[in-house]
Amino acid sequence: MLSEQENELLTRTGPGTPMGELMRRYWIPALLSEEIPEPDCPPVQVRLLGEALVAFRDSKGRIGLFDEHCSHRGTSLFYGRNEDCGLRCIYHGWKYDVEGNVLETPAEPPDSNLKHKVRHKAYPCREAAGIVFTYMGPKEKMPLLPEYPWTKLPADHTFVIKSFQECNYLQGLEGDCDSSHISYLHSSNHDLYKQDRVPTLIAEETDFGVRMVAIRKGGPENNYIRITNFLMPLTGHVSAKSNRVHCWAPIDDTHSWKYSLSFGSEGRPLSEDEKLSLKKEVGPDYKKLRNIHNHYLQDRRGQENKTYTGIEGFLAQDSCVTESMGVICDRTREHLGKSDTTVIAIRKFLLKAVRSLQEGQEPPCLIRDPEKIFRRPVSTGAMLPSDASWRQLLGQVS
Numbered sequence: 001m002l003s004e005q006e007n008e009l010l011t012r013t014g015p016g017t018p019m020g021e022l023m024r025r026y027w028i029p030a031l032l033s034e035e036i037p038e039p040d041c042p043p044v045q046v047r048l049l050g051e052a053l054v055a056f057r058d059s060k061g062r063i064g065l066f067d068e069h070c071s072h073r074g075t076s077l078f079y080g081r082n083e084d085c086g087l088r089c090i091y092h093g094w095k096y097d098v099e100g101n102v103l104e105t106p107a108e109p110p111d112s113n114l115k116h117k118v119r120h121k122a123y124p125c126r127e128a129a130g131i132v133f134t135y136m137g138p139k140e141k142m143p144l145l146p147e148y149p150w151t152k153l154p155a156d157h158t159f160v161i162k163s164f165q166e167c168n169y170l171q172g173l174e175g176d177c178d179s180s181h182i183s184y185l186h187s188s189n190h191d192l193y194k195q196d197r198v199p200t201l202i203a204e205e206t207d208f209g210v211r212m213v214a215i216r217k218g219g220p221e222n223n224y225i226r227i228t229n230f231l232m233p234l235t236g237h238v239s240a241k242s243n244r245v246h247c248w249a250p251i252d253d254t255h256s257w258k259y260s261l262s263f264g265s266e267g268r269p270l271s272e273d274e275k276l277s278l279k280k281e282v283g284p285d286y287k288k289l290r291n292i293h294n295h296y297l298q299d300r301r302g303q304e305n306k307t308y309t310g311i312e313g314f315l316a317q318d319s320c321v322t323e324s325m326g327v328i329c330d331r332t333r334e335h336l337g338k339s340d341t342t343v344i345a346i347r348k349f350l351l352k353a354v355r356s357l358q359e360g361q362e363p364p365c366l367i368r369d370p371e372k373i374f375r376r377p378v379s380t381g382a383m384l385p386s387d388a389s390w391r392q393l394l395g396q397v398s
């Protein structure tokens, strides 16, 4: 359970809020690369941390992410012309490059100095694994974009899709940090998790965020160990059977994007089946086919004799339990137990980070040294003899 003040602190991410300021110190997902697939393609609207933005890819393939509203008199640049290395507003023709420099103000007299006085708000972008990441914080504080095992793989080794989540980002992120729900919510699919439905949960802080361990009895002499990770600030690394990463991006305080990324290990491209399992759950607008408005197409008959939920697919199952809490879960009304150990750890980690930033300290897990840019968190599911330490799995790479 959290106090009302703590819940507010964790869930509000708009400009000027403490958590919003914290998020703006990291590279966070802004959109999919496929949304702006080629140079000079149409721009798209992006809403992120409560800000209205527009993204485009210029003639040289560079990405611009702007304040949606033109610096001249506020028209939406979404309707603009993406041409000749810049985005041009359709109202009076002001043209901007990807860095927000005003290149032309054609309605002004030729000797006008106006374009040199204005700088349009623009955020830097980088692409990795089919996701466009952006940094929305102060320029002089910009960290390096971390490299993970999935960010440097060949294109056919990764597949990413996003889905619209009708609730605050933290509810989704907490689901990724909650190993105990797997024995229930997803239980028809995970026999190993059924044998012991009361796992021992361990959380420990690392230089990337929080490592989470769930230990279940897997037989008389074995334990089944599941290791997952929370990567600061918005990523759950949840692989077990397949390699999977979830990145959460707050659209505003009551909506978020979930980026679901699957990846093969080095030398193993993903099969079409693996891609389809993600793709088939969302429509072309990235909205879930099973969603809160159709009760996730829950099948009560199926709930009786097939699955725990009667809802098909991990995405819909996870979305159901998080979106149905309400758009911002009231955490003052919870009753937490041992099974919430890792969720509590994540909240503590985030609260500590947000408070220390308020006190003027540097946020955790930022990378500034290029030598330390590569991170290899271990996420795995494996059987071990009961007397073996789960730590020996940390030598293995997912």
Ligand code: FES
Pocket (backbone or CB within 6 Å): 070, 071, 072, 073, 074, 075, 089, 090, 091, 092, 093, 094
């Ligand atoms: S409002 Fe954009 S050019 Fe005038």
Ligand SMILES: [Fe+2]
Pocket (backbone or CB within 6 Å): 175, 181, 182, 185, 186, 314, 318
């Ligand atoms: Fe889940």
